[in-house]
Amino acid sequence: MEQHIELRVDLGGVEPVHAEPIGGRYRLTHSPGLVYGVAAGDEIEVLEGGEFRVVSRGGNLVIRVLTADGVSSFAEQLEAQVRDAIGGRLDGRDTNLLVFTVPVKTGFPKVERLFETLRENRTGIHWEFGNVYDSDGHELGWWNEV
Structure with a gap:
């Protein structure tokens, strides 16, 4: 089920990004407008403060x-x-x-x-x-x- 996760924006603050949970990780369903480094289809782990780590790329x-x-x-x-x-x-x-x-x-x-x-x-x-x-x-x- 799709939900919003908050990812850190380089210039400060966070952006709510559409994603679906996958066993403690998330797959982005839409590309963010302000967060750099990720796109729709990428699977990420969300860390403290909206930081994230890309687990796999969606291409x-x-x-x-x-x-x-x-x-x-x-x-x-x-x-x-x-x-x-x-x-x-x-x-x-x-x-x-x-x-x-x-x-x-x-x-x-x-x-x-x-x-x-x-x-x-x-x-x-x-x-x-x-x-x-x-x-x-x-x-x-x-x-x-x-």
Whole structure:
């Protein structure tokens, strides 16, 4: 049964994240919007204070799209493009944020091309991976083991 677990956000505080319990661990059912390092499908152990340890990867990338002007003018169109072109899904939406989950097997070049095209065609758009780099900017490399 799905529930919310609270995971620590690097900038402080916690984010409630959708997950299903699996014998003392949790499998994320949606990718988080603010927590870095995990995606939908990942199995984690939750530690003290919302810290966590990844037990196994679900094989998904998290892509965040941010804009100060709001996402309402392009969210539905982008959601369809992500679904149809790269097999992804929209996992979260807020006024200035969209959170997508995309299978890593789609390939980084195809994912990057879609989101770079968005950025080039709209002003004020920023996009980023949520589970590809650590807090120091080094690649995590988990996709080489999936």
